[in-house]
Amino acid sequence: MRDVITHDKAGERILEQLAASAEDRLREEGIDGDIFLFKNNTDSANNSYGCHENYMTVRNDDLSSYDEVIIPFLVSRQIWAGAGKIFENPRGGAGFSISQRAAHIWEGVSSATTRSRPIINSRDEPHADAERYRRLHVIVGDSNMSEYAGFLKVGACGFILRMLEEPSVVFRDMTLENPTRAIREISNDLTCRRTVRLASGREMSALDIQREFLDRALRFAERRDTTPEEDLVLAMWQHCLDGIENDPLSLHRECDWVAKYRMVESYRERHGLALSDPKVLLLDLQYHDVNRRRSLYYLMQDRGLMERITTDAAIAAAVDQAPSTTRAKLRGDFIRRAKERQRDFTVDWVHLKLNDQAQRTVLCKDPFCYEDERVQKLIDSL
């Protein structure tokens, strides 16, 4: 799981390098300028673009779990996973919300991505054996700068999905009366105490809902052999919920929205600025710059103000090296050799193809298979 964060961060570094090399090339053509890339989810005209998470689940899962479990989990997890955002009221003034994405979500599950955005996109392309696996395509999340929040986001969802795959685990039905209203209500309440209505008529806060899921996961873990990483996920989850219970603003080393909120509020206090002041809006934006010299997130990380999950050395290595425990390793090995031998090739999630007369192609349908004789043969033939 740590690999997910390490490689996500390596992706940021690749984009940072690409922006720098694009600037160099522009300069060669006599065009002076700086390129800015922000890892966030909204622009200044109130457009939104998603942070897409994909989880592979078993094909024979029960789709009623979407409403009863997965959606309530995703709607409430923003209290520790949100990236924070200053929003401007149409009638003037501004406010701070926990999530960047919440205000742009209009449905529970659907195939839309750009108009009526759902929490879960129903696009079912598992990029694996479709008879065995389904794809859970989550588009409700915020892009995290915090390694801690990003790791917990993937780890906690992993627990929910593992539990759903075991028939012995019974979840309480947490179906929300109106998920898109609930996601906004939770996002706009920095105390994390506001309750939302469940279909059962019960009122629960996001913290209550998260507690329910964490308790279930802790009980699940008691009866099983868990890995040190899974134990870490549970400890972090508990730490976040305890922190939110005592004072959400105590989580400024862990959660993006809290780190950003604290920075924004101290800056405003020092300079006597309104939340809607352009300089304050700039803080919100520049927190997400992938350029580490300009990014306010990296300013905090470099000062030791953010918890970390991976290391700079691991991230730097991941820029050139594919993950070693998935089929990405096979793909990486193939691409490296093909480039060395200057061969023309095409790859996607599943296919490795040589664009020569024979058009040799190998299908890698198992995402977790990182050793494959057929691929080795193909590589050796180059």
Place this chain on the structure above:
Amino acid sequence: MAEREQRRRSETPHSTEEVEAASSPASTERSERLKGELDDLLDEIDEVLETNAEEFVKSYIQKGGE
């Protein structure tokens, strides 16, 4: 660029000291340190913040894509 001392990278997820009673001396010391951290951070933010904030923010608009 200001010096970057104060690297205290705690690896643990449990910062249990976060919940100390507000009146304890350790807590006062802690809030003083946090304030110091923030002051240094704010100084540095002023050094890296883009100039002409209003134009910069307004011109950040997505074209195309999902």
